[in-house]
Amino acid sequence: MAPRPGFEPGTCPLGGGRAIQLCHRGEEDDKLTGFILRVYPSGKRVYYVRPKRGSMRKIGNAPAFTPTQAREVAQSVIQSLAAGVSHPVLDRNAPSESDPTLQRFIEVEYTPHYEDNHRATKNLDNLNVLGPLLNRRLSQLNANVVDTWRRARGRSGCAPSTINRNINALRTYLSYAVNRGMLQSDPLSGLRRLDVEKENRVRYLDAGEEKRLRAWL
Numbered sequence: 001m002a003p004r005p006g007f008e009p010g011t012c013p014l015g016g017g018r019a020i021q022l023c024h025r026g027e028e029d030d031k032l033t034g035f036i037l038r039v040y041p042s043g044k045r046v047y048y049v050r051p052k053r054g055s056m057r058k059i060g061n062a063p064a065f066t067p068t069q070a071r072e073v074a075q076s077v078i079q080s081l082a083a084g085v086s087h088p089v090l091d092r093n094a095p096s097e098s099d100p101t102l103q104r105f106i107e108v109e110y111t112p113h114y115e116d117n118h119r120a121t122k123n124l125d126n127l128n129v130l131g132p133l134l135n136r137r138l139s140q141l142n143a144n145v146v147d148t149w150r151r152a153r154g155r156s157g158c159a160p161s162t163i164n165r166n167i168n169a170l171r172t173y174l175s176y177a178v179n180r181g182m183l184q185s186d187p188l189s190g191l192r193r194l195d196v197e198k199e200n201r202v203r204y205l206d207a208g209e210e211k212r213l214r215a216w217l
Contacts, residue, residue: 035074037067041112049074049089051081056098057089098182102141102173103127103134110176129153129166138177143191146170150194160194167191 036048036056045062047070057077059070073089080087100108106127127134133141133149150163170188177183205213 032071032075032078034078035071037062040108041116044108044112046108047074049077051078059089099137099139100182101134102130102136102138105138105177105182106134106173109180109182110173113176130170133170138174138183141174142187143189146188146191154194161196164193164196167193 034050036050037045038048039045047059047062047065047067048056049059050056059065059073059077062070065073077087077089131149133146136145146167150167153163153166154160167188171186174183174186174188178186
């Protein structure tokens with residue numbers, strides 16, 4: 001995609017509904033290669049820097065950062081990388097935008113997508129049940145990690161059927177991460193559902209059923 005004219009405060013370079021779609025993927029500034037603005041369907045605007053191919057780091061949100069301030073940070077990041085010196089934005093220990101924590105992925109990537117395609121947001125209301133998994137990077141989530149988490153949930157008294165629903169929700173998030181290219185494949189493909197015992201329910205015959213049974217007897 002060709003770079004667009006320098007960003008104006010409070011606007012997306014292309015303007016209109018199409019702009020939001022394009023900026024959601026990342027719209028590059030023509031004044032500094034690697035300086036990117038993303039506008040999400042929710043209207044949230046975030047500045048990023050891509051100091052080299054395959055590596056993207058968040059600078060900050062607008063309007064906390066003006067275009068000029070964000071561009072200056074991006075330039076310092078690119079210069080630091082070229083000089084081989086450290087920069088806070090380049091800290092490898094911090095989750096990157098290409099490998100965010102599960103919680104950040106849900107908030108920044110999945111939630112806007114979900115809200116654009118669903119009227120109700122009920123399925124987003126119980127994220128806290130995922131507990132420590134929310135602080136894991138996407139690349140750190142695998143069948144063993146999630147199995148350890150669900151066994152802990154089971155020991156706390158949570159029903160297998162509830163745990164299975166939690167896992168289904170997690171699979172939905174990770175499936176979207178695969179679609180977005182943030183994961184190569186489903187990390188939970190080898191994780192089987194927990195067995196759920198069928199409840200024994202007592203049901204009484206209605207009047208018609210009772211009448212037919214007596215006639216048959």
